[in-house]
Every structure is written in structure tokens, then in C-alpha cells.
Amino acid sequence: MLKFSELDSKFHIVEKRGLCPVCGSNMTQTDRLKEGNNVFIWYKCINDECGGQRLQKQSAR
Numbered sequence: 315m316l317k318f319s320e321l322d323s324k325f326h327i328v329e330k331r332g333l334c335p336v337c338g339s340n341m342t343q344t345d346r347l348k349e350g351n352n353v354f355i356w357y358k359c360i361n362d363e364c365g366g367q368r369l370q371k372q373s374a375r
């Protein structure tokens with residue numbers, strides 16, 4: 315099971331959807347995980363050569 319405290323140190327967790335932190339391209343949702351009252355949504359850069367990803371945290375409400 316994933317520990318989100320470890321994810322915090324690996325990925326930049328943001329409250330709002332944004333652009334790729336690496337190249338600035340748009341991102342596409344790839345996965346979502348529910349943890350307690352939060353939903354973590356993974357985004358992947360649409361640029362295959364970039365490989366950038368980010369994790370968005372939302373309230374589950």
C-alpha cells in the first residue's frame with residue numbers, strides 16, 4: 315500500500331490542475347486513488363517524450 319507521505323517527497327502535490335511541471339504541456343488524467351477524505355488524481359504529460367507526471371489532491375466530498 316502506498317504511503318502518501320512518501321509520495322509527497324517524490325511528487326509535487328498541488329490543489330489545482332495545471333500544466334506539466336517539466337515541459338509546460340497539457341496533462342491527462344491517468345489514475346485516481348482514494349485515501350480517507352482525499353482523492354489523489356494522477357496526471358501524465360501528453361508529451362510521450364517528456365514523461366512528466368503530477369499528483370493532484372482533492373477533497374472526496
Ligand SMILES: [Zn+2]
Nearest residue numbers: 334337359364
Ligand atoms: Zn511534460
